[in-house]
Amino acid sequence: MGNLIAPVLILLCVSPALAWGPEGHRIVADIAATRLTPAARLQIIQLLGNDDLAAISLWADDIKAERPETAGWHFVDIPMKAPAFSEPRDCYRPEPSRPYTLRDHHNCVVDRITMYEEVLENTKTPRQQRVEALKFLVHFVGDIHQPMHAIAEARGGNDIHIADFGSAQCGKYACNLHYAWDIGLIEHTGLSEAQYVSRLEQDIDRQKLIGDWRGNAAGWANESLRLARKAWLNDGGTVDEQYFTSNIAVLDERLALAGLRLAAVLNQALGTKNFSSCEKMIEHHVNHNAGH
Secondary structure, eight states: OHHHHHHHHHHHHHSOOOOOOHHHHHHHHHHHHTTOOHHHHHHHHHHHTTOOHHHHTTHHHHTTTTOGGGGGGGOOOOOTTOSSOOHHHHSOOOBTTBTHHHHOTTOSHHHHHHHHHHHHHOTTSOHHHHHHHHHHHHHHHHHHTSGGGGOOTHHHHTTOBEEETTBSEETTEEOBHHHIIIIIHHHHTTOOHHHHHHHHHHHHHHHTGGGGOOOOHHHHHHHHHHHHHHHOOOTTEEEOHHHHHHHHHHHHHHHHHHHHHHHHHHHHHHTTOOHHHHHHHHHHHHHHHHTO
């Protein structure tokens, strides 16, 4: 087993860095994974073991039931007519029926991304906390790029009932605008995860989206708010072929930018190790196993 690890570590050190539903989050993670620096990839292996970014991209949704205090961290409720995100207004939403909201002044995706970047970057933080920070970041950077995750009206479009390509029922629930952006539009492409990633990679190359790779969480939320306004439907509206054609390029760009920016966030937080330290780690590993 030890003899298999050293070549993997060597490959990592010398190789070039290459709110959505389940498929959307995995697509974002896939795009980010190919752009991690060797140092960031090495630390992610140390934190996650055999898991990869796509495998953990849904974890933050999976734990909502057991950790209800995290539910409000996936979005930010910016009023539709507000000029931009405001932390005091948009991140403190106390509800007497949910006592944890009375204490949480960072109950929004913008603040949580910033907070978890700091946790992940601090190597003195206990490992389990850094693992959680990584899992939250992979999910939340995706969420903040979904336009309906940045608008307060109708609970981010959840209360806007629509006909989704002729159907009023989406699975177990009535179709709504938020669902259309989370899942419906992506599914309507008919593409698999791998096919979608390939399509977005072509878009990234063609549109040179790499130039828009950074920014910050507040800026990403403001972008999503502006796009949500343009894509908004009134209750009883219709998501049809015309709506799909008008908006799928926007959705694709948000997925692509989310992947690029997630990679940038992780490279910044985990890119403290350089090639020399990486080489020392390989040398230590090889020498250690040579004695067995």
